Amino acid sequence: xxxxxxAVMPKPEILDPQGKAVQGALPRLGFSGVTDVRxxxxxxxxxxxxxxxxxxxxxDEMAETLLSNPVIENYTVTxxxxxxxxxxxx
Amino acid sequence: xxxxxxxxxxxxxxxxxxxxxxxxxxxxxALWHGDADLHGVDAVVLPGGFxxxxxxxxxxxxxxxxxxxxxxxxxxxxxxxxxxxNGFQILCESHLLPGALIRNDHRRxxxxxxxxxxxxxxxPWTSAYEPGQEIRIVLKNGEGGFVADAETxxxxxxxxxVLARYLEVNPNGSMNDIAGITNERGNVVGLMPHPEHSVExxxxxxxxGLGFFTSLAAAVLS
Numbered sequence: 001x002x003x004x005x006x007a008v009m010p011k012p013e014i015l016d017p018q019g020k021a022v023q024g025a026l027p028r029l030g031f032s033g034v035t036d037v038r039x040x041x042x043x044x045x046x047x048x049x050x051x052x053x054x055x056x057x058x059x060d061e062m063a064e065t066l067l068s069n070p071v072i073e074n075y076t077v078t079x080x081x082x083x084x085x086x087x088x089x090x
Numbered sequence: 091x092x093x094x095x096x097x098x099x100x101x102x103x104x105x106x107x108x109x110x111x112x113x114x115x116x117x118x119x120a121l122w123h124g125d126a127d128l129h130g131v132d133a134v135v136l137p138g139g140f141x142x143x144x145x146x147x148x149x150x151x152x153x154x155x156x157x158x159x160x161x162x163x164x165x166x167x168x169x170x171x172x173x174x175x176n177g178f179q180i181l182c183e184s185h186l187l188p189g190a191l192i193r194n195d196h197r198r199x200x201x202x203x204x205x206x207x208x209x210x211x212x213x214p215w216t217s218a219y220e221p222g223q224e225i226r227i228v229l230k231n232g233e234g235g236f237v238a239d240a241e242t243x244x245x246x247x248x249x250x251x252v253l254a255r256y257l258e259v260n261p262n263g264s265m266n267d268i269a270g271i272t273n274e275r276g277n278v279v280g281l282m283p284h285p286e287h288s289v290e291x292x293x294x295x296x297x298x299g300l301g302f303f304t305s306l307a308a309a310v311l312s
Contacts, residue, residue: 010192013215014237015263017193034153069183072237088301 003080008068009040094121094131098141107137110286114303126156133170136177149179170214178280189238191237195263203260205257215279225298228287234262
């Protein structure tokens, strides 16, 4: 099984009220030094076989047509290594 | 005129819109999102609500509903289409209207009687109003902030595609106080406030929204 990750972020010039809300909460919790927070979306898309260029082209099309709105958002597509090699999250 | 009102999963103003269509002197036809057929209607209303739960983005998934393929094609041929609130979001996601709608800048859901100025009365949905006429209708939204890039904004301002503007207060941070826009051809209209809730004195603060639904009848008679 292979995984492709599509990360969608609001364009820099677009107001991000959700990111602003998070940014406002951080100092209240004692986290200082944060100058900006932007909130986006992460899609983990699983495939059975290998991730070929054709698969990536298809993911790109998915990202362009449905996963993001190109008017207000940018996206990146990355192939994630199989299994969890050195994941730092919990 | 036969005016179709589409019900998506999560639509909540569809029956109000149908009623407003009838009070406006037209015949309301219920359309279903999963049915790729407009059943011979002359115009379409996409009502407010939370289509497909607003998952992903407001209107993003409903854009691909079977009925929307027909609506997009008919709109490109010139059929009058009105999107109210979530319907406005669906029209932007469908690329029938420019720009996009994002979460309100103050991050709160807003519900109020909103004063608007009709900027463009040359559409089949606004011909009953005078240019510059001020109307007060219901507004309720959480993601009603209209945004567009500078070039698009300049174009829609320059081409007279701003349909209505907020007066007194900007309730959601919309650029240039934009409450509604139309496409280049003028047949597709998106409006964030809800004219369908302001058509009867019994249940609303006034009847200023009625013009959106009587304009169509006037367009046929003229």
